[in-house]
Amino acid sequence: MASTLFRNKMLLKQLSPFNLLKRHGYIVLVPEIGEDLPEKNPLVQQNGLPEFNSLTIENCMAAIGKYAFDLEMGVQNIEEIVRCNLVKDVFENVLNPLENAGSPLDATWGLSKTLYLGNSTIMPTKSYLAIHDRARKSRATKFNNTLIYETVQSDNNSNRTGEQIRLLQKFKLEGKLNGLDLKDGNRARFNDLLSQLHVEKGKFKAAIEMATKAFSHRINEASVVKDFPTDLLRAMASDPSNHLKAPWNATLQPNVYLPFMENCSLRDLRWNIWLAMVGRGATFGNQNSCTSRHLEEIRYLRREQAKLLGYDSFADMSMETKMASGVDDVRNLLETLLEAARPAQETELTSLHEFALQYGFKDSKIELWDVPYWRRRQQNELFHYRENDYVHYFPLPTVLDGLFALCKNLFNIDIQQRKDVSTWAKDVKFYDIYEHDSTEPIGGFYLDPYIRSVQKMHIPYHNGWMVGIQSRSKITNMKPLAALVLNFPPPQGDKPSLLTFKDVTLLFHKFGQTLQHLLTQATYSDVAGLSNIEWDVVEVSGYTLAHFLYNKSTIDMISGHCDNGDKLPVEMFDALTSFRKHTAGLDLCRELYLSALDLELHSNKEFWVDVVKSLWPRFRCFPLHKFDSHPCSFTQIFVEEWGAAYYSHVWARMIAADLYSAFHEASDNDQLVDVGKRFRDTFLALGGSCHPSEVFRQFRGRDPSPKALLSSLGLNKKKNT
Template identity: 60%
Template sequence: MSLSRCSTRIFQNRNNLLKLSKRHGYIVLVPEIGEDSLEKNPLIQRDGLPEFNNITIENCMAAIGKQTLEFESDIKKIELELSNLENPDSFKNVIDPIEKLGSSLDMTWGLSKTLYLGNSTLMPTKSYLAIHERARRARAVKFNSPIIYDVILKALESRKDLNDEQTRVAKKFVLEGKLNGINLNEDKKAHLKENLNKLMAERNKFRIKNEIATRQFAHRIHDPQVVSGLPIDLLKSIASNANRLQTGPWTLSLHPHVYVPFMEYCPDREIRWNVWQAMVSRGSGYGDRELETGSNIEEIRFLRRDQAAILGYKTFGDISMETKMAGSVENVLNMLETLRAYAKPAQDAELESMYAFALESGFEGSRMELWDVPYWRRKQRMASFDFSEKSFQKYFPLPTVLNGLFELCERLFNITIKQRTGVSAWHKDVRFYDIFESHSSAPVAGFYLDPYARNEEKIQMPNSGWMVGIQNHSRIADTKPLAALIFNFEPPTAETPTLLQFKDVSLLFHKFGHALQHLLSRTDYSEVSGLSNIEWDAVEVCGHVLAHWLQNESTYKLISSHYKSEDKLPTRMFESLISVHRHTAGLELSRELYLSALDMELHTTKTFWLDLVKKLWPVYRSFPLSKVDSHPCSFTQIFTEEWAAAYYSHIWSRVIAADIYSAFHEVRDNEEQILEVGKRFRHTFLALGGGCHPSEVFRQFRGRDPSPKALLSSLGLRKKVIVT
C-alpha cells in the first residue's frame, strides 16, 4: 500500500494505541471470535489453498480477531526484547520477525477482500469493512512504535550491512513513522491528532453532500423517440418498469453507469444540457444551500496545509511527493506543461473537425459545448472509422482472448500458466491457475479468475475489474504469491460464449499486467513484494504496459477468433481500433491535464478554489467556462478519496508505461530481441516490486530517464498541431 494512502489514517489511531491498555478498544470484536479453534479455521490453514467452500463470515471474524490480537501482542514482545538489547539488529530482531508474524493476518485480510468483491452474500459490505478496519489498525502498530522506529532509523543512517531491498524496507518503516508524526513532541502530536480528526470530519461532510446531491437528481422522459437509440443495458437501468423498456417512462440519474452512456447516445441537446448542468453543479449551492461544498473545500485545504506545517513540509503537495516516483511538485508541473504543449492545439483541431462533422449531420448550435461532445464524438467515430462495438465484439470470445493473453505472457516472460481443477472457490464459475517458471516443477504462484457478472452477488460498476493480492511473496516468511482477478463480463448463454467488448479486452489485459507484478515478484520481504511499497504514480505501470500490446496487430492473431466463422480480426478492423484509440486524444488528455494541474494548485497554494479554476481553465480547455460549472465542488477523488496532490498519477503512469512498451516496439520485427526485452522487463519491473525505487528500475530497464514522447506518439500527438 502506498504510504500516503495509509499514513493519515494510521495516525488517527496511534495515540489510542499508545495510551490505552492492550485490549481496550477491541471489545467489539472479541465476542465475534466465536468458538472456532485456530486449527479449524479454513482461512488460515497453511497446508495448501484456502477451503473457500467452508468459509463463513463467522470464521473470517474469528480469524481476524485472533490474528490481530496476537499480532499486536507480538509487536509488544518485540519492543520489550529491543529494550533489553544493547545493539539490536534491525532485521534479525525486528523486521524478519514481523514478516513472519504478519503473513497469516495479511492472507486473511486478502481472502476477506476477495470474498467481498466475488460474493457479497458470503461477505457483506458491513462485515468486510469491520474486518478491513480491524486488520488495518493492527498492521499499523508496527509503524507506530517509537522503539522500532529508533532501531530502524539508526540502521538506515549507518547503512551497515543493508542491501538495496533492505534499505527500501527500512526507509518504508521510517517514512511511515515520520508521516504519522512519531518523531514529534507531545504538543505537536496532539495538534496533529486534532487536525486529522477535523480533516476526516470535513471529508465525510463533502462525501455525504455529494452523495445526497447525486441521489436527488431525477429527469423523467416520456418521449420514446428520445430513448429509441439507447443501448438495451441503459434502458434496463432507467426504465420505470422492466417489462416496458420501449414504452417508458424512463428516469435519468447522475450515477456513472447511467450518465456516461446517456450523454453518448441521447440525441436531444436540451436534455443533455439539463443532465450535464446537474452533474457539474453538484455542491455549488445554486439549488440546495445545505449541500454546498465550497466551504468544505477551503476547510480541507486549510487543514492539509496545517498538517504539512506540523510535519515540517512546505505544502501538502510536498508530503505527497515523498511517496511518488515524480519526486517533486516541480517535476509534475514540468510534465504537465510538456504534454499540454501538444494536447491543447490538438484539442482545438479536434473540436473544429467535430463541429464541422456535426454541422453536416444537422447540428444547429453556434459552437460545440461540453454537453455536445460525448454524443457527437460517438457519431463521428462510427462514421469516420466504421466502428461498432457489436461488430468487434463477435471477434473476442472470452476463452480465445484468455488463451491468447496467456500465450503472449508465456512467450514474453518465459513462464507457463496452467489451469488446476478441483480447487475450492467461492463460486462454480471461478477457475484457478498455477504459474510455473521455465525451470520449476512446482508452481511459483497462483491466481483465481472470476470472470462473470452475478447481479445478486457482485459489486456492479461500469467497466469494473479488480486484482486482489491475497498473499505476497516472501522468502523470509516462506510464502508464494496468490491473487484473485474479479470481473463483471456477461456470462455465456446456451447459444453464444461470452463476447467481450474492446473495453473489456483492454480491462482484462490491464488487470492481468497488474497481477503479474504481484505474482512474479521475487523479493525477500513481503513489505516490498509485488505492488507493496511501489510509489503510487507507478502502481498502474505494468497494467498499462500489457494493455499497450493491444496496439500490436500480431496480438490480435492470438486473441481474436470470430465466434462463428473463427476468422481472425481483419486488418481494416485493427486499423479502425487504432484510429478510435487516437480519436479526440488531445481533448481527453487536456481534460486530465487540467484536473491534474487543478489538484496540484489546490494543494500547493492558498488561492481561492474558484480563482484557480478561472486561471487554469483557459490554459487547458477549449470551451468557455459556464457559470453553473462548479466541478471542483464534486471532485471527490481529491477531497474524499486518496488522490489529493496525486491525481496526476493517472497520466504519469501512462507516460512511463508507453516508454517501456516502446522498447518492445522498437524491435518489433526481431523475435529474438523482443524476447530479450521481455526478459529484461521480467527481471526488473515484474521481479523487483517495491524493493527498488521505480526511477532506478526504469533506468535498469531503459538505460535512461523516462520521456513523454512514446505516449504522445501512441496517441497520435507527436506533431504539434497549428490551428488556423
C-alpha cells in the same frame, strides 16, 4: 474446549486495562478470536490453498481477530525487546519478527476482500467493512509505533542490501508521515487534524451523494430514447424488466450519465443534465449539499498537516510517496504534454464543429455538453466503430489462451489450470504459474470472470479488480496468491462469454498487475509485488501489457470469431487504432487540467474559484460556464486517495508508453524475448523493493520521456483531423 477457555483467560489477563492505557492505547476484544482456531479454521492454508467451501462469516471474523491479535502481541513483544536493549540487529530482532507476525493477517485480509468482491452471500458488505477496519487498524500498529520507528532510524549497518534499505526507508517514511517525530502538543494537534479531516471528508462525500441521487429528469416520449442502446434503456427505465415502456429517468449515476450524453440528440436535455452534473455541491444549489466550505476546510487542514510535518505544502508532502521527484517535475510534464495537446484540441474541436454542422447543428460553437454526442457520431462516421461488432471476435477462452501464450513468450512462464480446487463459486477457476520446464509453481491466481447479479459486487463502469490475496515472503515461506474478480457477460447456451474490446483491455490491464504481484522476487512482503510501489506508478504494469492490444500480432493471438474462428480483420483493427487517437488532444487536455487543478489546490491558499479561473483558459478551449462548480464534486481528490496525486493517471500512462516502446522497437522475436526478460527482471521482479526511477533506468537505460505517450495518441505532430 477447556484449553481454549484457559487461553482466553490468559489473554484477558495480558490485556489488563491498566497495561493497555499505559503502554498502547488500543484494545483487542477477545471474543472475536473464536473457539475453533487455528486448527479448524478453513482460512488457514490447507494443501497450499484455502478451503473456500467451508467458509462462513463467523470463521472469517474469528481468523481476522486471531491474526490481528497475534500481530499486536508481536508488536508488544518487540517493544519489550527494544526497552531491554536486546536489539542486536534490526532485521533479526524487529523486522523479521514483524514479517512473521503480520503475514497471516495480510493473507486473511486478502481472502476476505476476495470473498467480498466475489460472493456477497458469504461476505456481506457490513461484515467486510468490520473486517477491513479491524485489519487496517491492527496493521497500522507496526508503522505507528515510536519504539520501532526510533530503532529503524538508528540502524547504521552499511552492508544492507538494496531491498533492506528500501524496507527501512518505508518504516522511516511511514513513521514520519504518521507524526512520530512530533512532540507533545504538536502530536496532539496532528492527531486532531486527522480527526477533523476524516469528519470533513465524510461531510463532503455525503453531500455529493445527496446531490447525485437528488437529480432525475423524467422522460415520457419514446421518440427521445428511440436510438438509445438497450443497456442504457434498462438503467433508465422505471421498470427495467420492460425497458421499452415509458417512463425513463435520466440521472447522474455513472452508468446513465455518460451514455445518455453520448446518445441524446436533444441539446436542451444534454445541457440540463450537464449543468446538474457540474453543479453538484455548488453554492447556488441546495445548501444541504453545498461542499464549498468543506472543500476549503479540507485544504486548510491538509496545509496544517503538511506544515506540522515540515513540508511547504500538502502537494510537497504528497511527493514523498511518488516516483516524481517533486511538484516542479510534475508541472514540467504537464506543460510538455500541453504543448502538443492544446493545438490538437483546437483542431479536433474545429473538425467536430464542422461535422456537426453537416448534420443539423445550428450553433456557432461546440460546447462541453455537445462533445459526447457529436464525438460518438463522428467516430461512427469516420471509423464505422461500433463496440458490438467486435464482441464476436473475442470469446473469453480464446482471449485467455492468447494472453497466456503471450506471457509465455515474453516472460518464460507457463500458466496451467489446476482443477478440483475449492472456490467461492462454481465458475471460478484456479491457475498455477510455473517457471518454464519447472514442476513447482511459483504462485497462483483465481479467475472469477462472470457477472453474478445476486452474489457478486458490481459497480457500473468499474468491472474488475485484482486482489493480492497473499504476498511473497521468503521470511515466512509464503508464495504469492492473487484473484482476478471480473464482471464479464456469462456464456449463453453453447456460446462462450463474448467480450467487448473494453473488456479485453481491462483483462490485460488487470493481468499486468497480477503478474507484478505473482512474479516478484522480493524477500519481504512489505516490498513485494505491488506493495510499497509509489502511487504514480502502481498502474504501470497494467498499462504496459494493455499496449500490446494495439499490435496486430497480439490481436491475432487473442481473437477468433465465435462462429468460424476468423481473426479480427485488418480494417477492424485499423479502426481500433484510429478510434484510440480520436479527440486524444481534447481528452488529454482535460486530464492535464484536472491534474494541474489538483496540484494548485494543494499548493497555495487561493480560493478555489480563483484557481479555476486562472487554470481553465490555459488547458480548455471552452468558455468557463458561470454555474460550472466542478471542484465542488471532485471527490477523487477530496474524499478518495488522489489528493495532490491526480496527475498519477497521466504519469503512469507516460511511463507505460515509454516501457512498451522498448518492445515495439524489437526487430525480431529474439529481441522481443530479450526485452521481455528485462521487463520481468526489473518491473515484475523488483516491485516495491527498489525505487521506480532506478527500476526504469535498469530497464530503459535512461530517464523516462513523454514522447512515446504522445506518439501512441497521435499527438507527436499537429493533428489535421
